[in-house]
Amino acid sequence: MNINTFIPDAFIEDVKSYIPDHLKIEDFITTCQTPLKRAVRVNTLKMSTKEFEQECAQRNWEITPVPWCQQGYWLERPEQEEAALPLGKTDLHLSGCIYVQEASSMLPPMALKDALTHANTVLDMAAAPGSKTSQLVAMLNNDGFLIANEFSSSRLKALSATLKRVGAYNVGLTHFDGAVFGDYMPEMFDAILLDAPCSGEGTVRKDADALKNWSLQSNIDISDVQKSLIKSAFHALKVGGTLVYSTCTLTPVENQAVCQYLLEEFAGLIEVQTLSDLFTGADKATTDEGYLHIWPQIFDSEGFFIAKFIKTGAKAVSEPKTKKGAFPFAQMPPKQTQQLLQEIKKQFAIKSLPGEIYLRDKEVWLFPTVENEQLLHAVKFSRIGILIGTTHKNGVRLEHEFATCLGHLATKNTHNLDAQQAADYFNGKDIRLPQPTTASGEVIMCLNGAPVGLGKWQKNKIKNSLARDLVLDGKLITWE
Numbered sequence: 001m002n003i004n005t006f007i008p009d010a011f012i013e014d015v016k017s018y019i020p021d022h023l024k025i026e027d028f029i030t031t032c033q034t035p036l037k038r039a040v041r042v043n044t045l046k047m048s049t050k051e052f053e054q055e056c057a058q059r060n061w062e063i064t065p066v067p068w069c070q071q072g073y074w075l076e077r078p079e080q081e082e083a084a085l086p087l088g089k090t091d092l093h094l095s096g097c098i099y100v101q102e103a104s105s106m107l108p109p110m111a112l113k114d115a116l117t118h119a120n121t122v123l124d125m126a127a128a129p130g131s132k133t134s135q136l137v138a139m140l141n142n143d144g145f146l147i148a149n150e151f152s153s154s155r156l157k158a159l160s161a162t163l164k165r166v167g168a169y170n171v172g173l174t175h176f177d178g179a180v181f182g183d184y185m186p187e188m189f190d191a192i193l194l195d196a197p198c199s200g201e202g203t204v205r206k207d208a209d210a211l212k213n214w215s216l217q218s219n220i221d222i223s224d225v226q227k228s229l230i231k232s233a234f235h236a237l238k239v240g241g242t243l244v245y246s247t248c249t250l251t252p253v254e255n256q257a258v259c260q261y262l263l264e265e266f267a268g269l270i271e272v273q274t275l276s277d278l279f280t281g282a283d284k285a286t287t288d289e290g291y292l293h294i295w296p297q298i299f300d301s302e303g304f305f306i307a308k309f310i311k312t313g314a315k316a317v318s319e320p321k322t323k324k325g326a327f328p329f330a331q332m333p334p335k336q337t338q339q340l341l342q343e344i345k346k347q348f349a350i351k352s353l354p355g356e357i358y359l360r361d362k363e364v365w366l367f368p369t370v371e372n373e374q375l376l377h378a379v380k381f382s383r384i385g386i387l388i389g390t391t392h393k394n395g396v397r398l399e400h401e402f403a404t405c406l407g408h409l410a411t412k413n414t415h416n417l418d419a420q421q422a423a424d425y426f427n428g429k430d431i432r433l434p435q436p437t438t439a440s441g442e443v444i445m446c447l448n449g450a451p452v453g454l455g456k457w458q459k460n461k462i463k464n465s466l467a468r469d470l471v472l473d474g475k476l477i478t479w480e
């Protein structure tokens with residue numbers, strides 16, 4: 001029980017006005033004061049759930065599957081171990097094999113699952129810090145093109161770091177008010193996730209101060225932003241496409257009312273798809289409209305709201321816009337591309353790269369293959385795909401992301417780090433080899449089988465190529 005959890009009386013009075021009959025306000029308050037169970041999602045781009053379960057068994061980590069997400073687990077570690085080494089500094093986390101994500105936050109991408117099986121172009125309209133983006137990338141298995149947008153600059157950086165860690169290469173990052181997509185990219189997306197900015201009432205179990213500034217007026221103010229975003233999402237969606245709207249708040253002002261606005265504004269052009277059968281037991285949280293209203297006490301989780309819609313007809317945007325400004329990338333000339341691909345094949349036995357190679361000055365980028373070139377030119381991107389190298393006079397010097405995102409394709413010149421070597425590697429040290437090697441050139445460093453960066457073979461050691469900003473504080477790593 002967290003007695004410091006701040007729950008204002010006015011909030012409780014408001015909740016009483018809309019809590020469903022089958023739930024008790026007392027249970028709601030008690031659950032809000034009870035700390036959350038920690039959950040993680042296995043990043044299947046780097047590790048299978050079976051491998052993860054084996055790792056947990058070896059480490060005495062207790063796991064319980066999250067019923068609505070095959071890759072999700074509630075996780076408990078021995079207390080002493082947790083105190084000595086936070087989960088975020090463990091090998092499984094550093095290698096991008098797991099992502100700490102609240103269990104109910106795994107639901108919105110799951111609601112898009114059907115749509116993703118045939119989606120080429122996907123938009124995550126409010127994406128940072130990237131828990132759901134990284135889940136979507138894994139569900140897409142890095143295929144197609146996912147635009148992840150974030151309005152806040154500092155949070156955009158966090159999103160970018162997340163995507164590098166999990167090995168995403170099919171993402172374009174943009175930095176806009178999500179309200180612009182309807183005007184700039186009308187009918188371009190097969191699927192859209194709008195995990196909207198909200199008042200965060202559902203997060204109080206994680207953050208005891210989440211309700212400090214609560215007021216009905218602030219709910220109403222945020223709902224105006226949510227309406228502008230959902231309207232934009234409608235226009236940006238192709239006819240036949242799927243939209244999932246979600247928030248981590250409970251008030252109908254930011255949930256049902258925003259959905260109702262969408263249904264009225266575009267009457268006859270959009271339909272609700274019920275989520276009552278999303279997983280066994282989902283009906284316990286399904287509203288009459290077919291939305292999921294996840295009260296914290298139902299599944300012992302954070303509070304969440306999820307709604308799913310199919311667009312059935314189009315309405316032209318009143319003010320379509322086109323991007324101004326040049327596209328700063330050019331496709332790498334075929335001869336140079338061939339040379340690079342040959343070098344990669346020779347060193348790592350990687351036969352081809354999943355995408356198109358572009359240049360911007362000295363930077364070499366791997367862009368995802370897009371179904372329509374227009375997608376790359378419709379808006380300005382902060383980045384597209386991954387930076388795989390930089391050109392220099394003798395060819396291309398590979399970059400960190402080449403290893404973390406494409407290293408799993410290599411069958412040659414990889415090195416599996418043991419626990420001590422991994423600690424050394426993340427602390428910026430070179431890796432001593434037990435025996436001298438004749439290997440030369442670059443080597444992809446792996447941890448638990450997942451690629452984590454680059455090194456360079458030298459006679460008795462692997463020289464560490466980890467960039468300085470990725471080197472950790474040595475004291476925190478004590479895996480032995």
Ligand code: SAM
Nearest residue numbers: 126127128129130131132151152177178195197
């Ligand atoms: N989807 C994220 C995840 O799962 O990690 C969480 C998103 S959070 C609920 C909402 C995000 O919307 C915040 O990062 C916030 O900065 C961003 N945001 C706020 N106003 C926005 C706007 N007008 N357009 C796009 N994003 C916005």
